[in-house]
Amino acid sequence: MRTATILVQCPDKKGIVAKVSDFLYTYQGNILEVDQHVDEEIGMFFMRASWDLDSFGLEKDLIAAAFQKEVADSLEMKFELHFNTQKPRMALFVSKLSHCLFDILSRYYSGQFDVEIPLVISNHLDLKKVVTAFRIPFYHLPIDKTNKAEVEKQQLDLLQKHKVDFVVLARYMQILSGDFIKEYPNKIINIHHSFLPAFVGAKPYHAAYERGVKIIGATAHYVTEELDAGPIIEQEVARVRHHNSPSDLVQIGQDVEKVVLSKAIKYHLERKVLAYRNKTVIFY
Template sequence: MKNHRQVFQNEQKNRGRLLITCPDQPGIVAAVSQFLSNHEANIIESSQYSTNPEGGDFFMRIEFECPDLESKKSVLREEFDTIAQTFSMEWQLFFVKELKRAAIFVSKELHCLRELLLEWESGDLMADIPLVISNHPDAKDFVESFGIPFVHVPANKNTRQEAEQQQLELLEEYDIDVIILARYMQILTPAFVEAYSEKIINIHHSFLPAFVGAKPYDRAFERGVKIIGATSHYVTNDLDEGPIIEQDVKRVNHRDQVEDLKKNGKIIERSVLVRAVKWHIDDRIIVHENKTIVF
């Protein structure tokens, strides 16, 4: 809890992460690593990917340890900007001790919420979670037992506008970086989605692109599949069509009725969502042309 996070923040106070996207060409790695070396930063982990070495796109994630990082934050940003311009880079620089602030949206199914909060409490999910919003009051006691504010914002097709208005104000008030839809059963408006582009993580209870939309387990049962799945993705305005972050599956058989598929599905839904959220808060994901690169 607080302790885990404080210990982590102290341990990681000199740890930074750099995410880069640019056209591929020779010399990128040399330039970036020379820049880090100039600041006495030691590269801890480095991953890269090219869609095509000859004229494709280049993606890179570097995690580094830099003595006295706190005092160098602005100078690093300034200096790196010059390199970035040379190579036409889009880039992000993260300081690991500055934890992401996540809001969880939930409805009546609580298994994903529970998994997230238990992982958070045990120190395995290193974010701040200052807010849980639900369109049902069911989770109130559970959430508050972790010392986290719970806000009941009733929402349905007819009240969507007002509900989202209230949600957006809460997200602003709590300074939220990332929204986790933990089986939140409402569709979000395009305006809302755009306001948090590539920052809303959903869990869909099927192996996308199979069973896009409502009642995937009923349709999986109907089709007689032998394996069910769950998919975590960033939310876009095409329903269940956003960039896939993670998927997993579980074997079923002819004995499993719809209810059994749902029970079995819960186990993968929660683990898939937690993995996706961890990769997001560890700055491991770059979105490119509706796909994810997960380093």
């Protein structure tokens, strides 16, 4: 079935649900899913609706304009419209660690992720063999203090050339510049290996070990300019004990990281995430 999904946000007022569902009903749309949320602290309304496109009485390419005119204009509404007929294109940035990459490729292989992966970019060669075994182009772009701006330019060119929709930093150990991030707002997903906001920055497992915590975690978030401070998409934790060394924490944590990152990718792919004010609404 061909389906459409709309994500909307606007100031809260009466009748928004009715107006949106009326719009769909008018054109014979069969609503498959609808979710709604009001943030009462700030008076904002959020909604996600998906419907059967096959029987819809409006051409796919006319929907956005019609919705803008008939619904969005009067409600100061921002919206995104997606169709399941266009497969999202995801770029992976990796470094040396393989666990997240394997997990993502495994889901790609088995069809769990409905996505294209036109390229993988890395500052190291370690994972080249793994990537090319999946017949995905691998670009090796070594990075250091002197060439960062230039390399980011090359990366952006590759992303554009490959028509990439969003980027996943699968334990890519470099910090992206503000200029890079601006090109993909709420479209770069990072996995941080701690339960944010605890242990921001480098070596979080060692910091967790030093503090003697009983639970460690991982956090998938959209990348913003402030390090490890962007909107959180997903978090998960694992229990640790006194006998776990720092390297145990690294290993236990990797199991959490890969699951959290893959969940965040899945939410993003299924158009279930709405970002606002450094937070996310996730209609799962």
